[in-house]
Amino acid sequence: MEAIMPRWAHLCIDMQRMFDEETAWNVPWMAKVSGQIEELAARTPARTIFTRFIPPRSASQMPGAWKTYYEKWDQMTLNRLPRELVDLLPALARFVPPARIFDKRTYSPWVDGRLYQFLVQDGVDTLIVTGGETDVCVLATVVGAIDLGYRVLIPHDAVCSGADSTHDSTLELLGARFSVQVEMTSTEELLAKVVR
DSSP, X not given: OOOBOSSEEEEXXXXXXXXXXXXXXXXXXXXXXXXXXXXXXXXXXXXXXXXXXXXXXXGGGSOHHHHHHHHHTGGGSTTTSOGGGGSBOHHHHTTTTTSEEEEESSSOSOTTSHHHHHHHHHTOOEEEEEEEOIIIIIHHHHHHHHHTTOEXXXXXXXXXXXXXXXXXXXXXXXXXXXXXXXEEEOHHHHHHHBOO
């Protein structure tokens, strides 16, 4: 892996209490990757952006298939979910500020263009992507970043999912089919290559 030059950002996807605690969306092994993510954020808090997946108050507030989705997952709407569960894990929230938070309503953070404009203003050309879930929001983030022309680095020990088989398949897909645009690495190797 080549050195990571100064125009990079750490984009940490949805490391929130609602995925860590006992909810319908619990990701059992989020705890296994939170230490690596914490280490990355601690080294570079000003370059870290935490996304948060924010459910609607009710299914009726969402369009199309999202309405059907939240009818199925009604217990995860803000009418029923304690609001504090959308917060970041406490070990990560302590980095804000200087780390920043970007709230989104969809799997992808690119839909409304706000994140892209923010990164353009900062001159970012490389994204380190961590968080969860590998086969849902991380996947949507990475594919969108590829389309926008970013060099993407994924530390395989800093992403997680609730399903091992699709986690493994997604990492294999991203590492093989998108090998020109996506580099798979480890947190240790990544930290050794970062140019501050």
